[in-house]
Amino acid sequence: MAETLNPEALSSLSPEYLAEDYHEIWWRWNVALTVIVTVIYILFVISRLFFARYNGWEVWTLYPLSYVSCIGLCILYFLAVARGGAGKHLVYWEIHNPKIIPIYLKLQTASEFLYMLDVSLPKVCIIILYLRIFTERWIRLITKIVLGIVISNYVAIGIIAVLVVCRPFAYKWDKTIDGHCSDLMNSYRYTSLPNIITDVAILILPFPMLYKLQVSPARKFGIFLTLLTGSLGLITAIARFVEYLKPDWMTDPMYAGNKPIILGIIEAHTYFICSCLPEMRPLARGIYRKFKPHKVKEFPYNSGPSFRPVGSNSYGSSVGNIHGNHKTSISALRGQHDDYSKGFEIPAVIQLDKTVHVNYSQKRALPRDMV
Structure with a gap:
């Protein structure tokens, strides 16, 4: 300087x-x-x-x-x-x-x-x-x-x-x-x-x-x-x-x-x-x-609370502890439908069951804010 x-x-x-x-x-x-x-x-x-x-x-x-x-x-x-x-x-x-x-x-x-x-x-x-x-x-x-x-x-x-x-x-x-x-x-x-x-x-x-x-x-x-x-x-x-x-x-x-x-x-x-x-x-x-657009899902069958299996969510899937072996199911329940007048027979219950093993590990788990 x-x-x-x-x-x-x-x-x-x-x-x-x-x-x-x-x-x-x-x-x-x-x-x-x-x-x-x-x-x-x-x-x-x-x-x-x-x-x-x-x-x-x-x-x-x-x-x-x-x-x-x-x-x-x-x-x-x-x-x-x-x-x-x-x-x-x-x-x-x-x-x-x-x-x-x-x-x-x-x-x-x-x-x-x-x-x-x-x-x-x-x-x-x-x-x-x-x-x-x-x-x-x-x-x-x-x-x-x-x-x-x-x-x-x-x-x-x-x-x-x-x-x-x-x-x-x-x-x-x-x-x-x-x-x-x-x-x-x-x-x-x-x-x-x-x-x-x-x-x-x-x-x-x-x-x-x-x-x-x-x-x-x-x-x-x-x-x-x-x-x-x-x-x-x-x-x-x-x-x-x-x-x-x-x-x-x-x-x-x-x-x-x-x-x-x-x-x-x-x-x-x-x-x-x-x-x-x-x-x-x-x-x-x-x-x-x-602000994202929400998709509206329509269910033609009656899936009210009285038809939900115990321990299941609104879609019939088993919920609870995620560890170990679990039986998951998807159910469609009978209700009012326009096809009745056409003579179509609708089953009372259609249920698909599958037993799966869930192995959850916290290893390399990110904070929820990151995922």
Whole structure:
């Protein structure tokens, strides 16, 4: 970052260059992401509160914390635009109001803490969902290892690295004191790599479970799509990493950092949205059941309660404990019919019986919200 101004260099700057401003782009992205994550979180709460059969502890702890963290990141960048001069060239503020620059750098430092929290909490939520689904011991072990890596990555990069990248810590925004900073661009690049690696791990973890799952191919594909949404943050993580591979923009962070910083905001919010989508399946299922067309079945025979076999449902099928050997039957009972006038004889009872063995195992059973 430039610390002094060369008068000759200043004279070569055109008014058009100094007038360049990207603050509206920052503002629009922040407004859009604030609205989107708020709507998604409201739908998430509705889904879990009114439609889900079971809610884990993370639904009322980690998810609210993740949402607040996302909104906090948006607030920081709102302040970066309104109070920190984000969007204009650094040299513009060095000429007109140098006091703005430390404000921006402080807000940027605070955003680095929240960014890592924003990308870590949703991954923890997704992995907890996996642990609730997976039954194979070795898959659960690998899942727990990935969980440990995510948490360790947050502590190492999201807390320790941010605190020690500049010594003393205040030198990051106050260049009037003695100090030095490590290569900030490399620190940002290396931050993205662990995120990409853990995203890939989260993406491939469900495959062994889905391969062995004893459901129809269509339902298996639907479950895969549901779990796949939890890894869509991989796309934004790669885009952000590619942007950080470009030449150093830290010499003009308030202007040249426009695209990578906005990608970072999008990435953080994408993780939260993706972590909510699998948990919104109960809401989607409830809406589908409410609005799907219902097929009306007509039964020409009288199948009132007085004709139902004991222990049977309205269709004559035996109900009760699903374990062991069972006798199931389908009955058609005599009643009024128009064909009587034509001389057709209708039997009093037609009953088909078959004894079947039901072997139910909870192995590889998914939570009801997933199926």
